[in-house]
Amino acid sequence: MKQQLLKIAEEAKNVLSAATTAAELEDARVRFLGKKGELTAVLRGMGQLSAEERPVIGQVANEVRGQIEELIENKKTAVLAAERTAKLASEKIDVTMAGKKPTLGKRHPLTTVLDEVKEIFIGMGFSIAEGPEVELDYYNFEALNIPKDHPARDTQDSFYISDSVVLRSQTSPVQVRVMEQQKPPLRIISPGRVYRSDAVDATHSPVFHQIEGLVVDKGITMADLKGTLETFLKTLYGPEAKIRLRPHHFPFTEPSAEVDVSCFVCGGKGCRVCKGEGFIEILGAGMVHPKVLERCGIDPNVYSGFAFGLGLERVVMRRMNIDDLRLFYDNDLRFLKQF
């Protein structure tokens, strides 16, 4: 009987080692260990054994059962792994084929860059101020130290609605409105549309966007203006950007400056883009003219402030290498999809 058991064990070993699928394993389990299986058949004959033999054979039978179970278990792990591997292999796809992209729209490039500028200034404690585009002549000119007959009115050819109402030619009137309504300390930027009577071409548009800034408080210095612009431009154009202030003239600031930033193409060495100068003019700035403060009810002997302004289109064109301003307002999808 022992011989029979060992033979079953031997046979099971052979069968199992040849098995490669889960189904063959199951067949083997039924054949050797099932209720009608070979091991069970042998054990049924146990009753005929003597009392001394029974425990010996019983132990052998249990060992054989244990061996077979262990064999099946081990084999099962290997077979399942192999089967999974085969399944995975059969499931292979071409991962280089295009994905199923959800359609995502995009912001207009002017908005994208404006958002970035807003974030930079919000980070420096500036709020965003807004005001009307159809504006009183007083706010657009007079309050900014540009009386009627001032030559600056010629250079900024404006659209008029009536004698006293104009399409704002700059966003500065927002600054005046804020100064009239709020007490210092003030830190604002006023981005928005402005209008000038320029015919449309690659670099001109009768409608464009400006971003102006204003700070008024006790003890604001021209050095603060320089530091603020430096922080802004380095954030916008990268830490290598250098800025340069040059004396200039604006009616509403004194001293006034034009601000250049080192050329993004050559980094300041001089190239075709910057016409060899190494710098590109990017914005106008200055200390708020005492007359402007006074007119807004702020005492220039107590408070000082600075203001600056830049054209959004120009910044975006330089930054994204766009050579024609008209593209912004054509809204051709082939253009909008690029950003």
Place this chain on the structure above:
Amino acid sequence: MKIPMSWLNDYTDISGITPEEYNHALTMTGSKVEGVENIGDEVQNVVTAKILSVEQHPDADKLKVCQVDTGSETIQIITGADNVKPGQIVPVALDGAILPGGMKIKKGKLRGLPSNGMMCSYEEIGMTKEDFPDAEYGILILDENLPLGKDIREVFGLDENIVEFEITSNRPDCLSVIGLARETAVTFDRPFNVKVPEVKGVDGDINDYIKIDVKDTEICKRYSAKVIKNVKIGPSPKWMVDRLKACGIRSINNIVDITNYVLLEYGQPMHAFDLSFLEGAQINVRRAEDGEEMVTLDGEQRKLDSSMLVICDAKKPVAVAGVMGGENSEVKDDTKTILFESANFFGTSVRRTAQKLGLRTESSARYEKGLDPNNTEPALLRACELVEMLGCGEVVGGWIDINNAENKENRIPFDSDKINSFLGCDVSRDDMIKSLTALGFTFDGDDVISPSFRADVEGFADVAEEVVRIFGYDKIPSTLMRSETVAAVKTRSQKAEDKIKNILTACGMYEIITYSFTNPNLFDKLCVPADSILRNVVKISNPLGEENSIMRTTGLSSMMETLARNANFKASDAKLFELAKIYLPVDGELLPNEEQEIVLGMFGGCDFYDLKGIVEALLDGMNVSKCRFVPLTDDPTFHPGRAAALMIGNKQAGVLGQIHPQVCDNYGMSGEVYAAQISFEAILEAAADEKQYKPLPKYPAVVRDLAILADENVLAADVEEIIKKKSKNLFAGLVLFDVYQGKQVPEGKKSMAYSLTLQSDEKTLTDEDTSKTVQEILDALKDKLGAELR
């Protein structure tokens, strides 16, 4: 303004300064240099040479073989020109010479014979017919007394650096050689010397020649004049012609050239009248009469009016003050006696006059910025000095000077500490005084007094600017504000704009930005009724064109134009949005209301429900509840059966739908176009900023499908409202998953398949609970809409 550097050197010292250094330094002290041009750079290695012999080329009829003495050697040159003769002095481009346009001259052979250079015409050395009005065609024949081998740039004054300045409008004093020499001197810390012009003069009294009366002292602040007799009109000397030319002014004759020379040098416009043409030997400075006419020096007939100041003789105008002289009193070749005018006119008046006449001159461009009345005298004397220097006339004794300028001294308290704390710099008091003194300022006690030519300096900030521009903007430190921090947050409205753009781009829409003024014909194109309030618009009084003449009251037209443009560019589909400002006039107010409209537009592979889905996503994203869509059948812009009004509460907040085919035709579009216009303000008002947490459900939900048979005109919204209402607090969701008409459904009816989810906060719903609710729903549907379970 262009100025040769050598002229600046008359008044200061620019030795040892390269053009590059000059360019940068002056720009940094406020006189922006646009560039330094050296016309001589383009002409190199061209010298004077004498033609020794001219012979026919043996192998070419049209060529001549010349032997030419360049001063150091004799070379052979072959030429095609036929105006060359032995003994002539000509410009010769030697081997290796460079000519304007970058042409290089090299030794070579012409028809077998060596040619070692080229004889030049005036054009080939960068000159024009104007420079040599008498030159014949061919090689330029020079003065026979010129030495040989002399660089042609020296002969013609081409070796000159010409600086081009861009002068800001507040600095008319810098529209002059003297003004810029002063800036140069201060910038480089060099001496600055202006001598008082010396005039010898002859006998006689100006009052015997002319009587001058200024009738309008408001506009004519000062009128200074001198008379020159025995005038000999002729050409100006070469140095004067060269300097005028470098500044872009053509030489006319010695007297006119002197007035222009003084204009450039002193920044003071001058005029010369031929005294013999001044009737009554008098000058009257008055306003023109309306309708009065005169012919200006440029030969144009000018219509004058009473806003313009004119210089007249006893009878007629002889000049438009500050703008241009008249043809009738022009200096001519036979002029014998002249009157030099050096006057000061009120800038605004000159500017308006020049504008009205469409005539902007070197003179008016200076006057309009406001000139120094104290400058008329030195300029007048300088003109007389030049007359004597050129020997072209005799200066009659005495002068007439009618001075009504208020010569107010401008005193400003000088506080160096205050200036430093305003600038954030540390400039010593002595350095400030040094710079200001060099700029012409004087000091008296604690005050600084600005010079009369600096009308732009009015107060403390102006003085601070003078200090800092000489100190150097580049030396200002960079600091950050130390003031108390101000809260920086976007407003609710600004945040809403951001969010709307986020939602719409996530829905696949591209943002567009369009002009806010537009064409008045848009209302007809959009089929807007004639009496619509939208047609009440803000009009631009001076538009660029009809197509940009009104401020828009709707953003839809710009959207339609943009969709049409993209369709023309062969886009198969487009989904666009704009946050468009609209401008709505308000009765009795000067300024319109400026509101924002959320405009959506799309075409290609989409239908009404795609558009509505995006609108719903927007409302959902903005936390707007209590909104309904009501069929809109009478808006002529939209398809009568495929449009809806968006209602928030009881207010209409927008419209959406398919654009009427007629409107599409008007914009040149075919196919279905969908658009929506939603009020930004309405969304902002209805948006819930914060939501409150509701506990997650503890008990399972029950889903029941209801197939309802209703009349085909029954609206889903009405069915859904009843279902919601009757579900009471068990309502947890409703989806319309199928609508069917056709076989198995009676004619005129439709089958609507809903999936209704019910759920209780208190218990697990039993079959009984659910069936009871469903029965109530079905009863109500039958009662109110005549709809039944299928």
